[in-house]
Amino acid sequence: MVLNTTQPYASLLLPGESLPEDLTTAASTPLRLGPGLFLSHDPSNPAILPQKAGRLQNLAPNSYYINSSQKRYVPAVGESVIAQVTGKHVEGYKLDVGSAHPAQLDALAFEGATKKNRPMLNIGSLVYARVTLANKDMEPELECIDPTTGKSGGFGELVSGYIFSVSLPLCRRLLLPNPPVLLALAGQVAFEIAVGVNGRIWVKSGDAGTTIAVVEAVRRSEFLRESEVGRMVKEVLAGRASTRIGEAVS
């Protein structure tokens, strides 16, 4: 089948529908199937098919995936996530990552940790961690070390601040270079932010009003055009109360 470029939504696919191009004839190098595509071994119709509803995308030269939107996180190796400690035992911690199964974090998987000197996390603590093991049959495993340098590399405990959940595509967009909403906010207020690809975002700033405004602006940016983001951020910031953390509201 030839790619039909006259139909504007030719690349929009529902699960099981034939792809607009025959990918097996595409490239000489091995074909890489990304998220959303699977190889069907159905004898009557062996083919590469979508298993999610979305748009077929091509990362040149030979990588294809389905760009789809969902809220539930499924762990994959190498991804950076925000996890919350739900249990402690001798060797490490059990954490909630938002997936079906809880994740494991070794107690020594931190920069400069030794048996005598290890970080103490409490139940409820938040960490920014990296997924080291993820497959469908095992519990996922995390670490708080950048594997290339052996240093923390930004991973580790997230102290204080506020955490909230959004959809996975919004998180992925916030991790692209120059996301409009974060740039617009950064121009006007000071805050720290950590984005996990598991749909969780952590924000910390000097006062509660700013934190709430940042959260609200990020949430509202999901379905806005780039040109509308600046105005929305101004509105949200104009509406915020100015209370420093610890002060009573007058």
Next chain:
Amino acid sequence: MSPTTTTTALLHRADGSSTWSHGPTKLLCSVNGPMEVRLRDEQVDKATIEVIVRPAVGAPGTHEKSLERKLLSAISPIIRAQLHPRTHIQITIQIISAPPSPDGSVHVLAAGINAACMALMDAGIPMSSTISAVAIGVDEQTGAISRIEDVNSARSTHVICYENVHKQLVLCESLGDFSDEEFFGCLEAAREGCEEVYERMREGIREKVERNEVWKQA
């Protein structure tokens, strides 16, 4: 023919959700998963799929249990449950309005299958295909075969569900007196009806994808 409308992603706390309206029948469906499973329901090689049907009024009873069973049998084969072993996928159908009993369930079953399929796609649950269902009736007086508007005027009713890739029959619940020719006529009418339903589903997904791509516009 009553208009059919569908929407997605209206419930903020559910992983996926949808509505499906056809005539007086309106359903809301939510999907959660893959999530933590109760130990007794755990399966080592695949996800456990659960369907729950809640009536518009009153507590669920045997009628809802029967609908749940039929829905599960139609939906299970298309979900790629082997990708998420030891997890739970929960599909909940809330009936908002339906034609009065006893045969309003004909419309509810068809709409329920369609709503569940939309909600599963909205939740990003991996599926090998999609399914569409219609309710077909053979008219009491004329013997005409068509998508049912008024259940009471039908001598037999058939809820027929086709899978959309290979056009295979997935579910057929027939009630009433009918001949062989009438039955095959109903299957034919259902094949066409399911194509229309499938187009509606594609429209609904197109709306979802467009909404999610607004940020790309300048």
